[in-house]
Amino acid sequence: MSIFARIRRIPFWSWLWFILGALYFLLPLYATVNFSLRMERDVIGFKAYVRAFEDPRFLETFLYSNMLAVLTIIASIILIVPTAYWIRLRLPEARRIVEFITLLPFVVPAIILVFGLIRIYSSPVTIPFTEIKLLQPLTTFEVGTDILIVAGYVVLGLPYMYRSVDTGMRTVDVRTLTEAAQSLGASWFTIIVRVILPNIRAALLSGALLTFAIVVGEVTLASFLGVPAFGPYLFLLGQHRAYEPAALSFASFLLTWIAMGLIQLFTGGQGQTTGAH
């Protein structure tokens, strides 16, 4: 084969688009790393990372955000798995409406959701049309705010978690599994916890990691509800520091990378995407 024929076989345009795409992906990352390593004049070093990780506020907010993520994942699983299971097994006519609800978070973006949540839960919860108070305003005490923000995060993660779980249940034969377990005398609780959950663990894991990726760096809900989370901390740090925020930005990119890599590993497929920006 002549050299010209060989060159002709190389898909020029495909390579061009790919290289442009790779540059778009990598340049901002390279710039961030490059910048974060230059805290000391004329020296390449990890000083910005040491400084950033040493700040006690970093650890506090980061652990707090991780706690919120874990609570959100647990709450989502408790809420969504039995619902999806029940719909598959007993109530197929509820599928449309439930799927519709799980898509609503696409129509109600985070900023609108937090607006509504604040307006509803910053005043006492009363029995409708009476003055009887059921609950003091959730936004006025810490546990209340935590409940509110976890509920908000469950809503933001709803489309991904539900789709994940539902797809997971489609691939295993839920009905046969249930009948088998029932004939062996298992209760509903046992069936869900010991039969269904282990069988959809790959789907659960991918939904959980996606939820984790949404929650850990989330800013909108966290800042408007005034919780000490990592996202608002990073934002404030960026207001008066230069190098440490760059270091933490790169670190959170790596974290997202790990979460997405794990999803790929467990599902072996295309992975999913979020829209919580």
Added chain:
Amino acid sequence: MAQTALTQKKSITLDWKRWIGVFPFFLFAILFLILPSLRLFAGSFTGAEGEFTFANIIQLFEEQAILDAYWLSIQISAATAIGGGIFGFLLAYSVTVGGLPKPLRSALITFSGVASNFAGVPLAFAFIATLGRTGFVTALIKNLFNINLYQQTDFDLYSFWGLSLTYMYFQFPLMVLIMAPALDGLKREWREAAENLGASTTQYWLRVAFPVLLPSILGSMILLFGNAFGAYATAYALTGGRLGIITIQIGAQIRGDVLHNPGLGYAMAMGMVVIMAISLMGYSWLQKRSERWLR
């Protein structure tokens, strides 16, 4: 007659018991999604004295600042949806049917999964380090071409194009993730059939592949539009609230009643929901159309 009435009644009570299984889900959805949305909806039709009114909605269309905010948001979302859509499509094309080696495909898909989730504050900081006044690429362009982006051109990272470039970072990867499976759905037989009938590659793409893919492409672009339209954190972290897109304006209204009319604030939020709802409906309609050929 009595018999049927009886069985009907029995099936209703049975039904009621079956619906209990999904009760917790509905209760949660009502408390933390439906009620908050309804509160904003009701608020947008409520006047200062708690009376029903259309004044807020009317004012929404009269206040130039609000219309400008919507328009800016729509422009940024449309620009990044079209730009990200085209670029994402070309990338997806290059790794699926474009003839690039297989390993590049999985690398691109994984990277897209990460990038489409990489948003908010870290993304804004990354772009400041890249295209800010002292950014890496800014310096590179100055050294290579002797052009100072900030003094010799109109470029500003904290403006329309800067924010659009930043949004693109999560927009085109999303397009790649949606389009790659759709391009895989193009059947080899279609191409063979077209070639047997004497069609050129261009004809095949223009007359067969593109029409099949079109609903999918448009639908995905609408999804990208909504994705950018609802974004708040990235814009806030990048511009600190200086660029008045609609989410930033709503944020200001939540922090303190900057419009001096709470009802108008609610109406502004509802306007956003309406636009998001329209785009989601458009998306699902196009999705159904694309499923006719691509499965």
